[in-house]
Amino acid sequence: MTRLLEVQDLQVEFDTWDGRVRVIESLSFALAAGETLCIVGESGCGKSMTALAIMGLVPQPTGHITAGSVRLAGEDLVRASPARMQAVRGNEISMIFQEPMTSLNPVYPVGEQIAEAVRLHKGLDRDAARSRAVEMLRAVHIPEPERRVDEYPHQFSGGMRQRVMIAIALACEPKILIADEPTTALDVTVQAQIFELLVELRETRGTAIVFITHDVGAVAEMADRVIVMYAGRKVEEGGVEDILERPAHPYTRGLLACRPTLVLGDPGARSELAEIPGVVPPLHQLGAGCAFAPRCAQALQRCGVAAPPETRLADGHAAACWLLAPSEGAAA
């Protein structure tokens, strides 16, 4: 498997009133060209921060990448110069966001917001960039693109704005698209349309996608592989069948157990999972052991003492849980 993107031992910390908080802890995963990787997990588990860290956009000045690397075709982006990162963003790696209503600049026409990226990265002149903008609006199925290219964001609905964001992201034909819960803020029917669009664009363009979601239905539809995150750590990783049919980690099992509410996009499902009591603990209060221990029905004595190592279960399927660790498996 050629590794287009490789995240290794990534660690992100924030300066807060409670001191330094580690929001991402030794996170490693890889993405192959053309592959779709889903990142799932409850609200606040660090999905967006992972995406921002890859983009080099961890909020300044309080956030820091304190360890690890993000390699794009071998080049470490964490250590890349600001100028190099500008050349990567929007060109080799693009990102669309959770908030379609506010992610477009209200004072510029949507066409200009697509065209400026193309002018910047591809050196196209104004006319060519504008044609490209129209072409991209057509590609994301916005009706009458020649007319709408000059309209402003407030003249578009939420779903249409997310389509414009996708057009911006894909205008320079990036190798990787990071989609951070692109449908969370949208109506259910519109959600389905955006999924469809992403699937279609992936087929036609071969873009690798990091798809961040709460929605297990979306995982089944989109994913080649899945990583499950909890409190800033990866707890399980595997192929989509591994995760959906043979989930190994107690947290993953809990997530899948409340699948129906997640599929409906019920906002209530975000705060407390039906099958897992309690909520994610404040990150600065995490102890040395398994972060999931306070909520885990199967917790062992040692779970509160030491963090569980990652155990390889099958080819490409691994989970971090003491229950699965070779010496403990039998005991449980």
Add this chain to the structure above:
Amino acid sequence: MAYLAIVLRRVVQAIGLLAAVAILNFTLIHLAPGDIVSTIVGEMGGASEETIAELRRAYGVDRSYLEQLGIYLARVAGGDLGTSIYYNKPVFLLILDRVPATVLLLLAALTLALVAGTALGVLAARYPRGWFAAAVNLVSLFGFSAPVFWSGLMLLLLFASAIPILPPGGFYDVVAGAQGLAKALDIAHHLVLPATTLALIFLALYSRLARASMIEVLGSDYVRTARAKGLPERTVIFKHALRNALLPVVTVAGLQFSAMLAGAVLVETVFTWPGLGQLAFESILRRDNQLILGILLLSAVLVTFGNLITDVLYRIVDPRIKTDG
């Protein structure tokens, strides 16, 4: 075009507003104790009952309030602002004579306050934790709380007396008698102190406003999008953030235009700047009612016009406001 219709509607509204202002002005002056005749009689050192009665008839102050108001409004509507009793000249000409100096002062101060205020605010927002932001905060606080006559006098002492590089007052150097470009430069030289003094109050307001607004905008989702596109920081700040951050500044600048005109009265008095403010100040002392009324009306026109311009500007900067309002 819908746009033209809006402007037209605004103009009609403005005329209605001006009429209301004219009535209010007239009423206030009418309510103030004493009138032209008592002033004239005072100057004369007293007069007989008959003379007073004759004067009252001659100046029309023997009529009822409503009659006088009607006559005044009809006159103003016909473009006649009356005659100044002090200068014995048409009020309109006296005002016309002073308008350029005031407009020059206002524009210079407004430009200075807007440009410098926004620049300071943006820098302070960009580097929120540095000494620069702290300095801007301090200067803002100072400019905001120091009264005009005090900061004006301090600047006067500093740059016209202690380090005499700027003229202490006036419009241009009459003695030198320069013409053309030399005269323009001379006026600009005289403009520095009054414009700076007037700008200082608003500079404080605009820089704080620009800073707050810029900080908010820099944290917005669309700025994150701009960064995610790989735009250089310069483009992110000046193209994507600044234009949005300017919206509240433009609005407040428009709302504050009348306050700026009021500030101009004080500044003109401190620096003997021959504008409307100085004229107003003097005519109030002289009870030159026609002239006061004329100046008040004209200030109202200026303010209304300023608001109209703000409105148009706002529509240019923010595409979301197109047909409403």
